[in-house]
Amino acid sequence: MEMVNLKINNMPCQAPAGSTILEAAHEIGITIPTLCYLKEIQRVHGACRVCVVEVKGARNLLPACVYPVSEGMEVFTNTPKVQAARKTNLELILSTHNQDCMSCVRSGDCELLRLCKQYGVDKSNSFEGAMPERQDDYSALHLIKDNSKCIICRRCISTCAEKQGVGVINVVERGFNTHIACAFEGKLADSTCIGCGQCINVCPTGALVERDDTQKVWTALGDPTRHVIVQTAPSVRAALGEEFGLPIGTNVQGKMVAALRRLGFAGVYDTDFAADMTIMEEATEFLHRMKSGGPLPLITSCSPGWVRYCETFYPEFIPNLSSCKSPQQMFGALSKTYYAQKMGIDPRDIYCVSVMPCTAKKLEIGRPDQCAAGPDIPDVDVSITTRELGRMIHRSGLRFNDLPDEDFDPAMGEASGAGHIFGATGGVMEAALRTAVETLTGQEVEPVEFQAVRGTDAIKEATYQVGDLTLRICVVSGTANAAKVLDMVRSGEKRYDFIEVMACPGGCVNGGGQPIQPAQVRNFTDIKGLRAKALYDLDRDSPVRKSHENPLVKKVYAEFLGQPGGEKAHQILHTHYQKREKLY
Amino acid sequence: MRHFSTVPFAGTPEQEEQLKSWLDQNKDMPGVVMPALQKAQETYGYLPIEVQRMVAEALGKPLAEIYGVATFYSQFSLAPKGKYRISVCLGTACYVKGSGKIYEKLQEKLGISGGECTPDGKFSLDACRCVGACGLAPVMMVNDDVYGRLTEDDLDGILAKYTD
Ligand code: SF4
Numbered sequence: 214m215e216m217v218n219l220k221i222n223n224m225p226c227q228a229p230a231g232s233t234i235l236e237a238a239h240e241i242g243i244t245i246p247t248l249c250y251l252k253e254i255q256r257v258h259g260a261c262r263v264c265v266v267e268v269k270g271a272r273n274l275l276p277a278c279v280y281p282v283s284e285g286m287e288v289f290t291n292t293p294k295v296q297a298a299r300k301t302n303l304e305l306i307l308s309t310h311n312q313d314c315m316s317c318v319r320s321g322d323c324e325l326l327r328l329c330k331q332y333g334v335d336k337s338n339s340f341e342g343a344m345p346e347r348q349d350d351y352s353a354l355h356l357i358k359d360n361s362k363c364i365i366c367r368r369c370i371s372t373c374a375e376k377q378g379v380g381v382i383n384v385v386e387r388g389f390n391t392h393i394a395c396a397f398e399g400k401l402a403d404s405t406c407i408g409c410g411q412c413i414n415v416c417p418t419g420a421l422v423e424r425d426d427t428q429k430v431w432t433a434l435g436d437p438t439r440h441v442i443v444q445t446a447p448s449v450r451a452a453l454g455e456e457f458g459l460p461i462g463t464n465v466q467g468k469m470v471a472a473l474r475r476l477g478f479a480g481v482y483d484t485d486f487a488a489d490m491t492i493m494e495e496a497t498e499f500l501h502r503m504k505s506g507g508p509l510p511l512i513t514s515c516s517p518g519w520v521r522y523c524e525t526f527y528p529e530f531i532p533n534l535s536s537c538k539s540p541q542q543m544f545g546a547l548s549k550t551y552y553a554q555k556m557g558i559d560p561r562d563i564y565c566v567s568v569m570p571c572t573a574k575k576l577e578i579g580r581p582d583q584c585a586a587g588p589d590i591p592d593v594d595v596s597i598t599t600r601e602l603g604r605m606i607h608r609s610g611l612r613f614n615d616l617p618d619e620d621f622d623p624a625m626g627e628a629s630g631a632g633h634i635f636g637a638t639g640g641v642m643e644a645a646l647r648t649a650v651e652t653l654t655g656q657e658v659e660p661v662e663f664q665a666v667r668g669t670d671a672i673k674e675a676t677y678q679v680g681d682l683t684l685r686i687c688v689v690s691g692t693a694n695a696a697k698v699l700d701m702v703r704s705g706e707k708r709y710d711f712i713e714v715m716a717c718p719g720g721c722v723n724g725g726g727q728p729i730q731p732a733q734v735r736n737f738t739d740i741k742g743l744r745a746k747a748l749y750d751l752d753r754d755s756p757v758r759k760s761h762e763n764p765l766v767k768k769v770y771a772e773f774l775g776q777p778g779g780e781k782a783h784q785i786l787h788t789h790y791q792k793r794e795k796l797y
Numbered sequence: 798m799r800h801f802s803t804v805p806f807a808g809t810p811e812q813e814e815q816l817k818s819w820l821d822q823n824k825d826m827p828g829v830v831m832p833a834l835q836k837a838q839e840t841y842g843y844l845p846i847e848v849q850r851m852v853a854e855a856l857g858k859p860l861a862e863i864y865g866v867a868t869f870y871s872q873f874s875l876a877p878k879g880k881y882r883i884s885v886c887l888g889t890a891c892y893v894k895g896s897g898k899i900y901e902k903l904q905e906k907l908g909i910s911g912g913e914c915t916p917d918g919k920f921s922l923d924a925c926r927c928v929g930a931c932g933l934a935p936v937m938m939v940n941d942d943v944y945g946r947l948t949e950d951d952l953d954g955i956l957a958k959y960t961d
Pocket residue numbers: 310311312313314315317318319320321323324325326362417418419420
């Protein structure tokens with residue numbers, strides 16, 4: 214790699230040719246503030262200009278996020294001139310900002326607020342003038358858009374278009390009227406938005422936030438007539454700690470369980486158990502399709518953002534989607550049938566809360582055909598994100614980091630390592646292979662790790678020879694990447710038997726409901742890799758690593774469901790899909 | 798916020814054919830969105846959702862991307878032109894003689910903002926630059942008819958001429 218020599222704040226240093234001033238400064242321990250730049254997206258940056266620096270010989274201040282280093286360059290990141298310019302730029306942004314920090318969900322981790330504090334900006338020195346017309350969108354069940362807090366950094370737009378291949382929001386109008394909207398000012402609820410929430414995670418401010426459903430949970434917990442239970446998805450334990458200042462990738466399963474118990478849930482259960490159930494059903498479905506001629510490839514359906522994407526943008530692949538409900542929904546369905554029966558509780562009195570790394574799950578709970586116990590008894594009553602759980606724990610006064618490590622309640626809390634890795638891209642495939650291969654060959658799989666499907670690459674493929682069957686598989690995350698794969702399948706360029714798709718890049722560990730890390734961290738840290746590692750470590754250390762060996766899974770089939778893929782299992786654990794009109 | 802026209806879309810199969818064949822031939826051109834929208838506007842006179850959707854689908858781009866471009870450039874109109882197209886000159890000479898007031902009054906009388914069309918499709922209202930009749934300032938035009946030395950009191954009379 215060709216290196217160039219430069220000086221930053223008089224310190225001699227080296228940086229690879231072609232890197233930006235921002236990157237070079239980061240390497241030597243200097244953070245240059247940014248509000249619009251996001252390394253992971255391609256589109257042109259340079260909108261906010263809070264990253265300006267002085268470069269010797271240059272007439273104007275230069276944006277460090279896009280300006281490349283060169284031989285002999287002398288950069289100053291912190292001169293009075295630089296500080297003044299940054300402050301002015303922040304004040305200009307604030308001049309049209311609804312400074313409602315007191316009640317803003319993001320006031321703890323708002324990138325704008327933090328910079329304003331750093332640069333000594335306060336209300337009194339902001340420019341005064343007209344405020345743009347407020348354009349809120351509260352129509353959707355998962356996502357709230359409040360343009361009065363938008364700084365038009367465009368991170369959300371690029372994320373939605375480039376990474377998710379959706380492109381439902383854009384900057385519209387011009388000048389003072391410029392704002393983020395759907396085409397023709399349409400409401401998000403009726404749009405092609407798939408609910409992934411990736412836009413929320415990149416938003417530096419409170420302009421895009423999840424719909425907060427915690428009040429529903431508090432109310433249920435306060436109602437003595439209800440049996441309120443909770444399930445937590447695999448990825449929640451790999452990220453919740455970040456809400457309490459723990460390092461990225463800390464597995465906090467034990468403290469999370471302890472916190473939930475102290476919040477008052479009557480049963481603290483694990484979605485990972487339902488993930489094992491999903492594997493039983495999906496592996497059965499896969500083998501059945503292999504034997505009976507399809508339709509193949511079978512495509513996973515546990516990511517509701519992906520399901521919505523498929524229904525909207527690739528409806529011709531609907532027959533390929535696995536008919537299995539997602540683990541969240543399987544858990545809910547079993548809680549109101551199997552569990553209700555076993556505990557002798559009327560399913561109507563059970564209130565099932567799910568904690569998910571995902572905002573699309575808020576949409577999923579309202580889908581038709583997700584009420585196994587009866588038409589007016591939803592499988593899951595409310596779905597909250599990891600962030601919302603963090604908020605509940607904060608409010609409850611529990612000192613999270615001081616809590617003991619506790620275990621899930623046994624009734625629906627036992628999971629295998631295969632269930633744990635569902636949260637990482639490739640995890641579902643690996644879990645399914647562990648079970649499918651053993652079922653096919655009747656022999657134990659050793660080693661149980663399928664390395665080719667691991668790692669955070671966007672598209673991974675592998676071929677396995679199992680007995681006389683050749684399995685061609687593909688693992689993809691990020692719906693824009695899924696579109697690439699499906700295009701190749703459609704054109705015949707690629708042939709697969711089984712495809713795992715996760716809507717969020719890197720899988721659920723990087724879901725749209727996970728703790729938000731500011732761009733400064735996102736740009737220079739492999740967040741999804743660190744969180745995924747926590748899950749793979751958990752799998753490695755699990756006594757049971759295959760779904761079909763989970764004793765609880767065996768028990769549920771033996772005592773209640775009968776055979777995997779059987780009639781009762783179908784009734785309770787499977788669903789169907791529908792083409793969605795692409796309005797805008 | 799922008800008001801959207803409620804005049805029903807009345808595109809013809811010929812127009813659709815014309816736009817689609819252009820899109821088909823040019824869809825791989827770099828930076829195709831601008832010329833595509835120009836072609837669409839030339840064909841239909843304006844860019845309602847039906848037309849923008851045709852463009853988006855043919856180019857394989859999200860509608861929001863097309864809409865962003867259509868609302869950024871003032872050359873694009875999202876509202877149809879009325880049967881009678883009113884343009885009020887806001888050039889310097891007219892403006893100092895009070896054409897701004899005339900423009901405002903017309904918006905009030907027609908119940909629409911500048912750039913829009915009345916729901917019955919009869920009148921559309923726009924502002925324009927100097928039309929070369931400064932001697933008659935303030936000036937407005939209705940299709941090809943020029944009206945000069947306007948006062949607010951003239952407006953009802955002028956509108957009343959266009960009844961059918
Ligand atoms: S987005 Fe940030 S600056 Fe704006 S109101 Fe919320 S916390 Fe305050």
